Structures are given as C-alpha cells and as structure tokens.
Amino acid sequence: MFPYLKTFGITRIARHTGLDRIGIPVWCAYAPNARSIVVAQGKGVTDEDARISAVMEALERAVACAPATATVEASQAELEADGHKALSLAILLAVGKRPLDPAERIRWFCGTDLTTGEPVHVPADAVLLDRTIENNRYWQSSDGLASGNTLDEAVFHALMERIERDAYALFQLMPQAARLARCVDPALLATPELEEMRARIADAGLCLTLFDITSDLKIPCYTAYLGPPPETLSAHARFTDVTYGAGAHPLAARAALRAVSEAAQSRMTFISGARDDLFAETYRRPLPDSTRRALEARPAGTPACETPAFADRAALLAHLAACRIGPVVAVPLSAPHLPFAVAKLMVPGLEHPEGARRQRHGLRALQAAIRA
Incomplete structure (x- = not known):
C-alpha cells in the first residue's frame, strides 16, 4: 500500500511512541491537503502494527473524501x-x-x-x-x-466499530452506580499482548480501569480509562488528564486490547497536540466527575464470555x-x-x-x- 501514499496525499509518517513514557506504539500519518482531518493516528502492539494502522486510517479517510463508487x-x-x-x-x-x-x-x-x-x-x-x-x-x-486488506476485512472492522459505538452510547445512559459496577479486572482477560500493555502502564506510574460495556447484542465490548493514580488528581484536574478508549470483538481479550491501546492513543493525542481537530479550550476543560469516578472504580464484575461462534461473518x-x-x-x-x-x-x-x-x-x- 505504501506506493499509493502520494496518490492519496499522504506525505509523512511519524513515530509518536516516544512522546509518552508508557511506550505503547502510536504512529501518525499526515495528509496536508486532506478534506477531513490532516493527522491520522494508529496504535498497535508493535511499532509496525501502529505504523500500518496510521497509514490505513489516513487512506480510508482520503478515499471517503472522494470515493471511487459511482x-x-x-x-x-x-x-x-x-x-x-x-x-x-x-x-x-x-x-x-x-x-x-x-x-x-x-x-x-x-x-x-x-x-x-x-x-x-x-x-x-x-x-x-x-x-x-x-x-x-x-x-x-x-x-x-x-x-x-480485503473488502470483507474492511466490513468486519466497520461492523465491530458500529457495535462498539452502540454499546458505549448505551453504557453512557446507565446510572452511574450501574456503570461503575461494570468494572472488571483486566488480569482475567490475560493475553501476552494485554499483559505487556498493563505492565507498561504500571511501570509508567499510571492507573488503568477496564469496564465491560457489552450490550444485549452479546458481542464483547470494553472501555478503558487511563490516567494518574486517582489520589494524585487535584480538584482542578483537566479533561486531558484522563483518557479513554473502547473496542469490540467476538473474542473478549481482543476487544479489551483494542480499548486499552485506544486509551493510550488518546493520551498521545493530547500530549502531541498534533491533531487539527483539537483546540485550546479542550485543554482548559475540567475533568468531568464521571470520568474521575471511572478511574477510581474497582473491579466488581466478571468479563464477558468470548463468542467464537460469531467470528464468522455469516454467523x-x-x-x-x-x-x-x-x-x-x-x-x-x-x-x-x-x-x-x-x-x-x-x-x-x-x-x-x-x-x-x-x-x-x-x-x-x-x-x-x-x-x-
């Protein structure tokens, strides 16, 4: 796909991983004359994963500005x-x-x-x-x-995103006590990749909370909150001090991995300040009480069961x-x-x-x- 970057106006790819002390890979792709946002981001378990993720996001936005479809x-x-x-x-x-x-x-x-x-x-x-x-x-x-890589793969990713957004919207409508009761222990979803991310976050002196937001559709969905230890947050903490991410996948561990990596990517967004849809007032906003409570939450539930039968698109x-x-x-x-x-x-x-x-x-x- 890299030979096509110039065709779609993508001029530069940059590694942002080192801007944060966590070390979870985050890359950016730049399209200066884009008709949507100029900076696309990607995250992953490795730098290569994150680099490809950033490029693919930039490509999909460029295509969506001027589709080849009649x-x-x-x-x-x-x-x-x-x-x-x-x-x-x-x-x-x-x-x-x-x-x-x-x-x-x-x-x-x-x-x-x-x-x-x-x-x-x-x-x-x-x-x-x-x-x-x-x-x-x-x-x-x-x-x-x-x-x-294929249309089927693109459709699958799109469907997972729509299911995730639906689940998160419904989660936000729940009473606060019910939301906090959805907090789960990430260790119960342990995979080598997720454990490595958790270790990086802990070594950086940061706090991670994970919530099972799976809806009535029974497709595993999670949202992760990432920030300083709650006891260190002042009364004047800012919106940008705590970030969150969400993910959905028929396999629960992959859904959780997506949520955690997206929370790390969101943190990098605020650190770099490179996204052209970020404005100064974003950095001045106070931290919502609901976000503070989410970071303070302690595991109370059991993660969603994996649903491998749904990994097939037809099913x-x-x-x-x-x-x-x-x-x-x-x-x-x-x-x-x-x-x-x-x-x-x-x-x-x-x-x-x-x-x-x-x-x-x-x-x-x-x-x-x-x-x-």
Whole structure:
C-alpha cells in the first residue's frame, strides 16, 4: 500500500511512541491537503502494527473524501418505483436539516444489505467524509468507516466499530452506580499482548480501569480509562488528564486490547497536540466527575464470555438479524484495483456516537432509558 501514499496525499509518517513514557506504539500519518482531518493516528502492539494502522486510517479517510463508487441522481420515489430499495437515513440528518422529501432528487450510493444480500441505495452525503462541503444535510463522521486488506476485512472492522459505538452510547445512559459496577479486572482477560500493555502502564506510574460495556447484542465490548493514580488528581484536574478508549470483538481479550491501546492513543493525542481537530479550550476543560469516578472504580464484575461462534461473518450477521438489527448496508468506496479496501457501513438501528445530529438518540437508547 505504501506506493499509493502520494496518490492519496499522504506525505509523512511519524513515530509518536516516544512522546509518552508508557511506550505503547502510536504512529501518525499526515495528509496536508486532506478534506477531513490532516493527522491520522494508529496504535498497535508493535511499532509496525501502529505504523500500518496510521497509514490505513489516513487512506480510508482520503478515499471517503472522494470515493471511487459511482453515484445515481434520483429521488427516493423514483428509485422505489424502479424496484430499488432506498433508505433516507433520517437518523443521520444534521442539526437543523429537514428530512428528505420522497420526490427530491439527490445523489445516492448503492450498497448491499449484508443481512439479505439485496442492493440498497443510501444518500451520498451521508457517506462522504468531506469537511469542505458546507451546510451538508447529513452528519459527517468516520463512524462505520473502515479499511482492510480485503473488502470483507474492511466490513468486519466497520461492523465491530458500529457495535462498539452502540454499546458505549448505551453504557453512557446507565446510572452511574450501574456503570461503575461494570468494572472488571483486566488480569482475567490475560493475553501476552494485554499483559505487556498493563505492565507498561504500571511501570509508567499510571492507573488503568477496564469496564465491560457489552450490550444485549452479546458481542464483547470494553472501555478503558487511563490516567494518574486517582489520589494524585487535584480538584482542578483537566479533561486531558484522563483518557479513554473502547473496542469490540467476538473474542473478549481482543476487544479489551483494542480499548486499552485506544486509551493510550488518546493520551498521545493530547500530549502531541498534533491533531487539527483539537483546540485550546479542550485543554482548559475540567475533568468531568464521571470520568474521575471511572478511574477510581474497582473491579466488581466478571468479563464477558468470548463468542467464537460469531467470528464468522455469516454467523455474526445472522445473530444481529435475530436481534432485529438491520439493515446492515455496506458501501464499498475504494477502487477495485487497489491493494486495500475501504467501506462505509450504515446500520441505522444501532446507536451512534455524539455528534451534531438532528436526532441524538435512536430507538435502542430510548428503550434502554425506559428500562433504566
């Protein structure tokens, strides 16, 4: 993939690992003329893993700015009259934007509903990640955007991210006591890679707490908090003093590893200050009490069981369909001749992360709030 970096505007790759005393590998890739963010980050167990991760994130964002996928200009009514399925994706409308009129002509991408195999059209503006577009009708986000060596791999990564974001959104809606009760001992998920990360964090004099945020979908999800020992945090601690990360995977240990490495990457983001979506006020924000409490939490629960049966994509999709999660629309974005693939996954039935959307929560969040 490295011969293609220049084509996609990626000019430099940098090792940020040494900026922090932890030593968990974090790299960055720079695309100065990017239409979204200029700096992409990657993390991993090794420097090579982190370097590739950063490059892949930069590539997927570059592709999502200008996809190789053809668009169709039509109204939803016209598409449906021709026998095509089309989703208006009202859940992704930006703040202040009106719903799509069935007779209004817009650009559409055609994807595939992975639960049925049927082609499905989705609004192009809900897929694109081009921050130069002003007054976009749909919320722009990298949520559900992923890359891989193959399209199947990209789709799997995207699906894990959507499941993770859904689980974290539901976790945030739980009462604080219920959230803190989800704290688990990382040692119970011990793998050589996770143990090495835990040792690095401890040797750096930092504290790690891990929470099992697995939702009713039963796909293991974790969130990790990383910061100074709670007793050393002053009353004036800042938002940037404690970072968190989240991860999902059919294998619980891998989900936890993703969460911990992402928390380390987030810490590096604040240390380096290199991301162009970080602003001075971020560093002035006080540490939320809920974050302080999360870092103070002590293990009380048992980690989620691994679900190896879901490691197969067909079984995972069948499980989601049984949970009434659908459609699951995959839109391939990269040109087929490239040695990597990029896809955007639209799963409107799952919750989304915070963002400037007309509708903050979906049905699953409302149901969870009622149950709480």
